[in-house]
Amino acid sequence: xxxxxxxxxxxxxxxxxxxxxxxxxxxxxxxxxxxxxxxxxxxxxxxxxxxxxxxxxxxxxxxxxxxxxxxxxxxxxxxxxxxxxxxxxxxxxxxxxxxxxxx
Amino acid sequence: xxxxxxxxxxxxxxxxxxxxxxxxxxxxxxxxxxxxxxxxxxxxxxxxxxxxxxxxxxxxxxxxxxxxxxxxxxxxxxxxxxxxxxxxxxxxxxxxxxxxxxxxxxxxxxxxxxxxxxxxxxxxxxxxxxxxxxxxxxxxxxxxxxxxxxxxxxxxxxxxxxxxxxxxxxxxxxxxxxxxxxxxxxxxxxxxxxxxxxxxxxxxxxxxxxxxxxxxxxxxxxxxxxxxxxxxxxxxxxxxxxxxxxxxxxxxx
Numbered sequence: 001x002x003x004x005x006x007x008x009x010x011x012x013x014x015x016x017x018x019x020x021x022x023x024x025x026x027x028x029x030x031x032x033x034x035x036x037x038x039x040x041x042x043x044x045x046x047x048x049x050x051x052x053x054x055x056x057x058x059x060x061x062x063x064x065x066x067x068x069x070x071x072x073x074x075x076x077x078x079x080x081x082x083x084x085x086x087x088x089x090x091x092x093x094x095x096x097x098x099x100x101x102x103x
Numbered sequence: 104x105x106x107x108x109x110x111x112x113x114x115x116x117x118x119x120x121x122x123x124x125x126x127x128x129x130x131x132x133x134x135x136x137x138x139x140x141x142x143x144x145x146x147x148x149x150x151x152x153x154x155x156x157x158x159x160x161x162x163x164x165x166x167x168x169x170x171x172x173x174x175x176x177x178x179x180x181x182x183x184x185x186x187x188x189x190x191x192x193x194x195x196x197x198x199x200x201x202x203x204x205x206x207x208x209x210x211x212x213x214x215x216x217x218x219x220x221x222x223x224x225x226x227x228x229x230x231x232x233x234x235x236x237x238x239x240x241x242x243x244x245x246x247x248x249x250x251x252x253x254x255x256x257x258x259x260x261x262x263x264x265x266x267x268x269x270x271x272x273x274x275x276x277x278x279x280x281x282x283x284x285x286x287x288x289x290x291x292x293x294x295x296x297x298x299x300x301x302x303x304x305x306x307x308x309x310x311x312x313x314x315x316x317x318x319x320x321x322x323x324x325x326x327x328x329x330x331x332x333x334x335x336x337x338x339x340x341x342x343x344x345x346x347x348x349x350x351x352x353x354x355x356x
Contacts, residue, residue, distance in 0.1 A: 029345050033345070044150070058182065063330075063334045068122065
């Protein structure tokens with residue numbers, strides 16, 4: 001077996017905590033949506049914030065990105081975040097359609 | 104040498120590896136970043152349609168939400184078992200590496216079966232890629248739903264095959280072929296899964312070619328790389344679940 005460059009102190013219990021937290025966040029999402037706490041746009045924002053928190057937990061702990069060097073974290077996450085943010089430009093048009101109406 | 108990690112700044116025969124990580128890991132991360140943009144585009148297209156159509160259908164009632172929540176639980180649990188498999192592989196514990204991967208595959212298959220049941224129910228209610236019975240003005244609902252969730256289901260299926268190859272190697276091929284025959288012969292000829300079963304056959308052929316061309320004993324690196332792919336599949340669902348299901352709940356009674 002090769003020398004693995006990802007030797008770091010791993011505590012198994014931290015993964016169970018992350019898993020439990022992810023399940024709690026999922027339950028919170030379901031409760032928010034099922035009780036229809038917010039209007040659609042506000043609901044979308046609330047659910048996306050919870051999903052981003054969940055994705056940070058998955059990428060950081062389960063995918064071990066938190067153990068990688070800083071350059072890798074910034075390049076990987078920075079590039080994909082910029083690309084995804086660029087796609088947000090389309091949302092302005094989606095809102096415009098609501099207000100102007102499509103005939 | 105492709106698996107070796109070379110420290111930055113170390114003068115020697117080889118170029119230092121990118122980010123001090125072994126090349127297979129960098130390769131998988133780059134693939135996952137490109138796949139993120141694919142799913143990102145699909146998710147943005149779905150969200151665009153959802154926001155710009157006040158009459159967007161809300162077909163997911165209590166049963167569907169419970170089903171999708173259980174599916175989410177399956178994927179989250181599979182991520183936990185996958186990370187435990189990676190830890191076991193690093194310890195050199197081959198037995199528990201295989202066991203944890205098999206648990207991960209179990210959760211993955213459970214996800215696919217539950218998702219298949221959900222699709223079957225929606226199709227029985229009259230939903231197709233070009234029309235839906237809930238809103239005649241929003242014809243793109245079926246197309247966006249099936250494209251997004253279908254793409255994800257394909258990724259989960261590929262992930263299960265990938266993990267099976269890492270855990271069982273050539274012993275997994277006959278299991279795959281039996282699964283293919285079972286799904287193909289066990290579904291009606293007009294079912295989408297009758298045709299979709301051939302994805303398993305394609306997976307078996309590709310896995311067979313790879314194992315024939317490069318027979319090897321998969322090590323801790325390979326388990327970690329397979330884990331990265333699997334966690335990514337889980338990650339994508341964390342956005343599909345709220346966007347597709349929770350944003351289209353139908354509360355009755």
